[in-house]
Amino acid sequence: MKLLCLRCGNSTYFETAVETVLEVTVAEEGFLVDQALYADLDYTAETLRANLTDLLEYTGRQAEPDLLFDAETETYYSRYFSCARCGQDRVAPPLKPPPVEQSLTDELNQHREEYLRLRKERQKYANHLSRLWQH
């Protein structure tokens, strides 16, 4: 689940505005506007999908200060999406558990054994590198 409507609980259907690219062809009868096609690429569809995916990923990464606050439900919501089922614009990325706070020293100590093992492996393999110049 990437998005959730705060009003109706919908987590499937949403709407948003994204930018895409169309092709303008100058013809004798005037300007023809259509999908931008290259030999092996539908540039219009590609741009649309890429921008939509980017926006979803960006919204997923947003922290609370970047989101808008809804005082009624006391929740944060994204400014970019609206619910396609009920029309509500209070759509939020679902709550995530807060990251575990750990100091850098603790983290280094926790992984010390693993790091030393890795170092030993590197030294072991460093002494047994194949000598390509002898072949």
Place this chain on the structure above:
Amino acid sequence: MQITCPACGNTKRFLLPLWVRVTFKFNTDGSIAILHVRQLESLEDKLTDQGQTSFAITCKECGGAADVILNEYETLKEQQAQRAALEEL
């Protein structure tokens, strides 16, 4: 009205950025399916606003910014007027 690319001379095919409203759904496997696309801007306005706003029509061949000439006869009339004035002299 004429559209030309000053970099490569292309006068046929150009790319126009456009904002659209997309209705989409999340599939059960996590992928996205697009259900509907509705344009939010008028194509005519976008073409005639060229140079007034920040968007740009670009050349499909070389990617350079294209020039939109709204009235290509404007300069022609000017040239004709100049020629007539010279002939008068």
